[in-house]
Amino acid sequence: MPVDRGQRTLDELGYYLLAGAGGDGPRTLVDEARRGEELGFGTAFVSERWNIKEAASLVGAACAVTDRMQIATAATNHNTRHPLITASWATTMHRLSGGRFTLGIGRGVAALYSAFGVPAVTTAQMEDFAQVMRRLWRGEVIAGHDGPIGRYPLLFLDPEFDEDIRLGLVAFGPRSLALGGRAFDDVILHTYFTPDTLQRSVAIVKKAAEQAGRDPGDVRVWSCFATVGDHLPEEVRLKKTVARLATYLQGYGDLLVKTNNWDPAVLQRFRQDPVVLSIPGGIDHKASADQIEHIATLLPDEWLEPAATGSAAQCVQRIRREFDFGADAVILHGCTPDELEPIATAYRTNDEVLP
Numbered sequence: 324m325p326v327d328r329g330q331r332t333l334d335e336l337g338y339y340l341l342a343g344a345g346g347d348g349p350r351t352l353v354d355e356a357r358r359g360e361e362l363g364f365g366t367a368f369v370s371e372r373w374n375i376k377e378a379a380s381l382v383g384a385a386c387a388v389t390d391r392m393q394i395a396t397a398a399t400n401h402n403t404r405h406p407l408i409t410a411s412w413a414t415t416m417h418r419l420s421g422g423r424f425t426l427g428i429g430r431g432v433a434a435l436y437s438a439f440g441v442p443a444v445t446t447a448q449m450e451d452f453a454q455v456m457r458r459l460w461r462g463e464v465i466a467g468h469d470g471p472i473g474r475y476p477l478l479f480l481d482p483e484f485d486e487d488i489r490l491g492l493v494a495f496g497p498r499s500l501a502l503g504g505r506a507f508d509d510v511i512l513h514t515y516f517t518p519d520t521l522q523r524s525v526a527i528v529k530k531a532a533e534q535a536g537r538d539p540g541d542v543r544v545w546s547c548f549a550t551v552g553d554h555l556p557e558e559v560r561l562k563k564t565v566a567r568l569a570t571y572l573q574g575y576g577d578l579l580v581k582t583n584n585w586d587p588a589v590l591q592r593f594r595q596d597p598v599v600l601s602i603p604g605g606i607d608h609k610a611s612a613d614q615i616e617h618i619a620t621l622l623p624d625e626w627l628e629p630a631a632t633g634s635a636a637q638c639v640q641r642i643r644r645e646f647d648f649g650a651d652a653v654i655l656h657g658c659t660p661d662e663l664e665p666i667a668t669a670y671r672t673n674d675e676v677l678p
Contacts, residue, residue, distance in 0.1 A: 330671065332391065334365035335646070337545065337654040338663060339397075340385060341369075341376060343567070343607060349375050349384075356385040358660035359392060362667045366393040368427075368511075368654060371400070373439075379412050386420040394420060397511045397545075397654075398429030398493040401452040402444055406472065410459040410480055417488045425509060427491030428452065430499065432574060446498045447471040453490055453506045460486035495578060500524050504531030504542055511545045514656050515568055515629050517583045518648045521546055525649035546650035549630035549657050552638050554665050558612050563657040564627055565619045566607040569593070573606060585626060593621045631655070635669035642670065 338359055340352050359367050367385055371378040378399040385394045394416070401409065409426070416424035430444045437443070451471040455478065458465055462484035468475045491509035494500045503510035510528050512521065529539035551563045571579055576590045593599060598617050602610050606618065631638035645653045655663050 330363060331674075332365055333363045333667070333670065333674075335652045336364050336642075336667075336670070337366035337368055337393075337395075337652065338364055338658070338660060339368045339370060339654065339656060340381065342657055342659060343563075349381060352381055352384055353388050355660055356389050356392070356394075360389045362660055362664060363671070364392060364660070364667070365652070366395055366425075366654075368395050368397040370397060382416055382424065383419070386416055386424065389420075389423075391423075393423050393425060395425035395427050395489075395491055395509070397427040397491055398431075399427070400431045400444065401428045401449060401472065402431075402441065406452065406455055406459075406475070406478060407480065410456055413456070413488050414460065414480065414484065414486055417486055422487070425489040425491045426456070427493060427509065427511060429493035430495070434574075445471060446502055449492065449499075450502055450506050453492075456488075456490065460484055460488055494524070494528075495582065497527055500527040501531035503544075504528040504533075504539070505535035505537065507542065509543045509545060511654070512547050512650075513571075513579070513582075514547045514549050515571065515579065515583070515626070516546070517625075517629050518644075520583050521629075521645065521648045521650060543651045544649070545652045545654050546645040546648075547654045547656050548642065548645055550638060550642065550655035550663065550666060551630065551632055551657055552635055552662075552666055553633055554635065555658075555662060558615075560632070561612070561615045561619060562607060564630060564632070565622060566610055566615045567657060568622060568627060569599070569606040569610075569615075569618050570608075573599075583626075586623075589621075589623060589626075593618075596621055631666070635665040636673075638666045639669045639673050642666075643673070 340355050356367055369378055369381045378396050382394055413426040433443045448471040459480050462482045465478040468478055489508040491511055492503040492507040493511045494503045495513050512524055525544050528542055528544050532539040532542045549564060551560050572590060572593055580587050580590050598614050631641040642653055
C-alpha cells in the first residue's frame with residue numbers, strides 16, 4: 324500500500340535500484356523508483372555495471388518518474404567518461420530533477436580495469452576530479468589543467484552556472500574515507516562492515532572533515548546494510564546474504580577481511596573449496612541453490628552478522644543500531660522496494676512510538 328504523503332519522508336533511509344545484477348532488466352527500475360518513493364525512502368541509489376546498468380541512462384529514468392526522492396549514483400567511475408561529459412550530465416540531472424541528484428563515484432575494481440585496459444583509479448585522481456567538478460559547476464573556465472585526472476587544455480561549461488550539486492564517494496580504506504571527509508558530501512560505506520569497522524570509518528570521515536575546515540555534520544556517512552527479512556523465502560534470503568557476501572570475497576576478499584579484522588585462514592579455506600572453485604563467475608549470479616547452501620557452511624556466523632535479518636521488527640531494531648554506531652543514514656541493501664515494504668512499515672511504526 325502507498326504511504327500517506329502526509330507522513331514524513333525517511334530521509335535517513337535509502338535503497339538500491341536494480342539491486343544486485345539487475346533483476347529482470349533495466350525496465351524494472353521505473354516501477355522500483357516509483358515504489359520506493361511511495362514507501363517514503365529518502366534516496367534511491369544506482370550502481371553501475373558494464374552490461375545493462377549504465378548509470379546515466381538509469382539516473383535519467385529514475386529522475387523522470389519521481390518527484391521527491393533523491394537519486395544518487397553509488398557508484399560510477401570518473402575515468403570512464405570525459406570530465407566535461409560527466410559535469411554536463413550531472414548538471415542536466417540536477418536541473419531535470421529539481422536539485423535531487425547526487426553524483427557518486429568510486430574507485431572501482433582494479434582487476435576489471437586491468438582486463439579492459441583502463442588505468443587504475445587513485446585517491447589523488449578522485450580528489451582532483453571532485454575539485455574540477457565543483458569549479459565547472461561554478462561556471463569557471465579551467466585553462467591548462469594538469470593534474471592527477473590528466474592534462475586538459477580547456478575545461479569549460481557555462482559562465483552562468485552556479486550549481487550546488489552533491490558529490491558522493493563510495494569509500495572502503497582509510498585514505499578513501501579521509502578523502503570523503505575533506506572533499507565530498509556523502510560517503511557510502513561497504514556492505515558487511517562490522518560495528519567496530521563502521522565506528523572507525525565514521526571517525527575517519529568526520530576527523531578529516533574537521534581538519535579540512537568543514538563542519539563534520541555536513542558530511543553524511545551512509546551505512547550500506549544488508550537488509551533481508553524472513554518474510555522472504557529461505558532460498559532468496561541465502562542468495563541475498565550468503566551468496567552476496569561470498570561474491571565480495573571472490574572479488575576483494577583480502578581487503579574486506581583485513582578491514583573487518585576477520586580471520587584470513589577462513590578466507591583461504593573459502594577460496595580453496597571445490598564448490599567455490601567450480602562456479603564460473605559471481606556466486607550471487609551463477610551459483611545454484613545447493614551450491615549456496617554449501618557455501619553457507621564455509622562462512623562464520625560473525626561474518627554474516629552485520630545485517631538486518633529476522634522479522635520486520637527485528638530488522639528495524641538492527642537498522643537503528645547502525646545509527647548508534649555512528650551512521651548518519653542507512654541504505655537497506657539487497658532487496659527491492661516491494662521486498663522491503665514490511666520493514667519500511669515497521670520502521671515507521673517504531674518511528675511513531677520513539678520519544
